[in-house]
Amino acid sequence: MKKLLLIGAILVTGAISFADAKSDYENAIKLSQEKKIPEAIKVLEGLAKGTDATYTPKANLELGGYYFQNKEIAKSKTYLQAAWGNGKTTTPETVEAARLLYLVGILEKNKKDAEKYILWSDEKSGGTNADIASSLIIFYFDNNEQTKGTARYNKVLQSSDKDFVAEVDYNIGQYYLTKNNNVQAKSYLEKAYTGATSRVNGAGLLLSNIAIAENNPAQAEKYLLEMDTAAKSKNAQILGMLGTYYLRQKNNAKAEEYLTKILAVEPKNVSAKILLLGIYDTQNNTAKLNSIYNQLKSATPKITNKQIGIYFANIGEGPLSEKYLKKSISEDKDNESKVILGQVYAGQGKKAEAVKILQEAVNNKVNGASEILKEVEAMK
The missing domain is CATH 1.25.40 (Serine Threonine Protein Phosphatase 5, Tetratricopeptide repeat)
Structure with missing residues (x-):
């Protein structure tokens, strides 16, 4: 909510x-x-x-x-x-x-x-404030007073203001998500998604996320493509979700298409550039790789190899994270990257490599390195 x-x-x-x-x-x-x-x-x-x-x-x-x-x-x-x-x-x-x-x-x-x-x-508020109305409904639902909650919800449905009704449905849908009740959540979110005057809304984004979590990629794609069409490919958030979706589906061509569209809307979008960097890296497309990499390095503020490595680590791209953290250590002389690289190695099950690089970080007196080294050494 x-x-x-x-x-x-x-x-x-x-x-x-x-x-x-x-x-x-x-x-x-x-x-x-x-x-x-x-x-x-x-x-x-x-x-x-x-x-x-x-x-x-x-x-x-x-x-x-x-x-x-x-x-x-x-x-x-x-x-x-x-x-x-x-x-x-x-x-x-x-x-x-x-x-x-x-x-x-x-x-x-x-x-x-x-x-x-x-x-x-x-x-x-005359019963026309969506946050207040949905809070009242949720208050009753949360206190097992379903009859009162339903009665107030039915009054909401009588409104001719479609966006007001959709926002109430969206809020209630989010409430059920916090209760891990996806069935009820989807019921309200679907009504919010289809009932709003604009198809580009938060309910659609949540529905696509639920579909991915439920291993229904086709349904997730449907929501995202519908919203992208409604937004005329001008919404960077939706384009980013589509780019990420296609990356997960191992469809690099489609991922590149939508990530490139983001840069047409937001030329300085760092996340899109890093994801494109990853695509070009795996494709061994040296020309495009160097172009994007140079854009990141010359950005204001400058994007460092360490930041790129951390980004890839956060999205589970171990090999790419390893590559840029190594560049950070060798080219930028950033000893803190050794701690991050050690954790990346540990996450990949490379305990020996993790211990070695973390020991280097300890010798370089990097803050927190010794504690992480002890944790990795205790790994089985």
């Missing part, structure tokens, strides 16, 4: 009220942006004790959100309740405070409070 809200340095802004309160609030924001958090908190606490109709709720909300992020739940709850003000008014501040108080209720396992705040939020 998508996070209910993202708390940043500035949660809400509004109309000008009293000049002094406005100045104090803006000063607090400036201090926060300058990472002077204690000073910002002090200013906000002063505002929170005031009576300004606009900036006192804002200050309470900022403080409540800050302490919520820092897991000081009791303190967070006090400020948030002050910002909510018993729900007597419906403003951006009270709505946001109620949504956070709902999360506080969840953390405190206070079902009654959690339901009160999310119901209030749903009512005050």
Whole structure:
């Protein structure tokens, strides 16, 4: 499920009220942006004790959100309740405070409070906020109140706003994914995917990932190709997933086609260039290999042999990782690469090679090398 809200340095802004309160609030924001958090908190606490109709709720909300992020739940709850003000008014501040108080209720396992705040939020938003509606539905599903959850979901289905309905389905689908219930997850995600006005959406990406996990590559390809067509081959994320998909299928020609398309959209895309490097390397295509390699080495910021080696290690391309880590050691004189190469060797079952290179790293006094060497030596 998508996070209910993202708390940043500035949660809400509004109309000008009293000049002094406005100045104090803006000063607090400036201090926060300058990472002077204690000073910002002090200013906000002063505002929170005031009576300004606009900036006192804002200050309470900022403080409540800050302490919520820092897991000081009791303190967070006090400020948030002050910002909510018993729900007597419906403003951006009270709505946001109620949504956070709902999360506080969840953390405190206070079902009654959690339901009160999310119901209030749903009512005050007119039932048209997808995050709130889906949170309420999921709250009921998670508390074994299927009847209430289904009733609220059926109201969502009555909306003529296709994207609103699709977003609720997407959120519920993600909820079932966290429960490892792929059957239910796919049911909601499929409705989100087909119901949205644009075929390019997160539900399609999740469905393709589920299909791959379930060893159904044809279905994964179907979703990705449909989305790529809808995006007119302009979406780098989808192109990247297609390129990676075809690499896994050992179809280098198709992989190269889609990875090259990424560079037409994002010429500086490092991941696409490294994957193309791998393709050209395995094909012994020296001209294209050197071209891509030189682009990476001359990039701003420069991409090092170590970074290339780590990238290949992370995607399970041991031989390619080994090649570029060796280049890092010999050409760049980067002794830290010895530690990474030792782990690559260990992952390939080459214990003797791993021990040898890690011992070199220890002799070079590379941080952490001795601990990793001990772990590898203990391998059977």
